[in-house]
Amino acid sequence: MDWKEKYEDLFNHIVSVKYGRPIDFQAIERKVSHLRDGDAITYEDLETIAREDLWPFKKYWMWPAREQIEDKLEDSWGVIIDPAAKWDEEEDMIGRLLDIFKHISLMSILLRFIWPEHYAIYSRAELQLLQIERGQNDTQEYMNLITEMRALRLSFGLERTADVDMIAWVCTQREDAREELCHHLKLNLPGDLSPLDVIKGSWTDPLRMAEIYIDSDIFAAGEIT
Numbered sequence: 001m002d003w004k005e006k007y008e009d010l011f012n013h014i015v016s017v018k019y020g021r022p023i024d025f026q027a028i029e030r031k032v033s034h035l036r037d038g039d040a041i042t043y044e045d046l047e048t049i050a051r052e053d054l055w056p057f058k059k060y061w062m063w064p065a066r067e068q069i070e071d072k073l074e075d076s077w078g079v080i081i082d083p084a085a086k087w088d089e090e091e092d093m094i095g096r097l098l099d100i101f102k103h104i105s106l107m108s109i110l111l112r113f114i115w116p117e118h119y120a121i122y123s124r125a126e127l128q129l130l131q132i133e134r135g136q137n138d139t140q141e142y143m144n145l146i147t148e149m150r151a152l153r154l155s156f157g158l159e160r161t162a163d164v165d166m167i168a169w170v171c172t173q174r175e176d177a178r179e180e181l182c183h184h185l186k187l188n189l190p191g192d193l194s195p196l197d198v199i200k201g202s203w204t205d206p207l208r209m210a211e212i213y214i215d216s217d218i219f220a221a222g223e224i225t
Contacts, residue, residue, distance in 0.1 A: 003156040007167045007177070014173050023055040025162075028113050035114045040077040041100075043070060049113055061106060072100045083118045094139050104138040112162055120149050120165035125172040129181075 097107040108122035135141030171178040
């Protein structure tokens with residue numbers, strides 16, 4: 001089954017009914033792609049992400065006022081890294097972004113649009129759906145979420161972690177989709193792991209987790225460790 005095609009259609013239908021208009025994540029991704037090179041984040045980048053004609057950001061979130069964070073944004077050159085090339089600096093990047101935005105959801109939204117291959121929007125509903133263990137702090141909690149979503153990306157045969165986020169969101173909206181996802185998780189996580197095993201194993205025994213995934217995806221092994 002083509003998970004992305006099926007769930008993208010469901011996603012677009014639910015969004016149309018729920019919000020009365022389509023969502024254009026790809027437009028935002030294109031407009032903030034320059035941040036992938038480590039450019040300093042500007043308030044204009046945040047305003048681009050918050051554009052109401054592209055998705056209902058302002059229905060759920062609000063960026064800090066410009067005067068509250070502009071100094072830190074000006075000093076943010078080099079904060080955004082390529083997690084594939086510098087995976088050992090990933091937690092430091094997340095911590096530095098949390099220091100700027102003070103909110104795990106806002107930090108995750110920024111990362112999701114800059115690096116949709118690797119990141120997802122933080123959601124308590126998805127955390128509960130996937131039975132992800134809460135972290136001791138916001139950095140660990142977000143790492144728990146994306147570690148499992150990256151594992152699911154392999155299981156679904158997808159290229160982007162953001163597409164797993166899309167599937168999980170649909171499953172929070174539709175009971176039939178939730179049941180299908182749960183059935184898939186029981187059958188298809190590598191190494192007969194449960195979702196909770198993925199999280200616990202990545203923190204307590206990263207070498208074992210890397211060994212499990214390395215046969216199917218070299219980069220995923222790097223991400224998990």
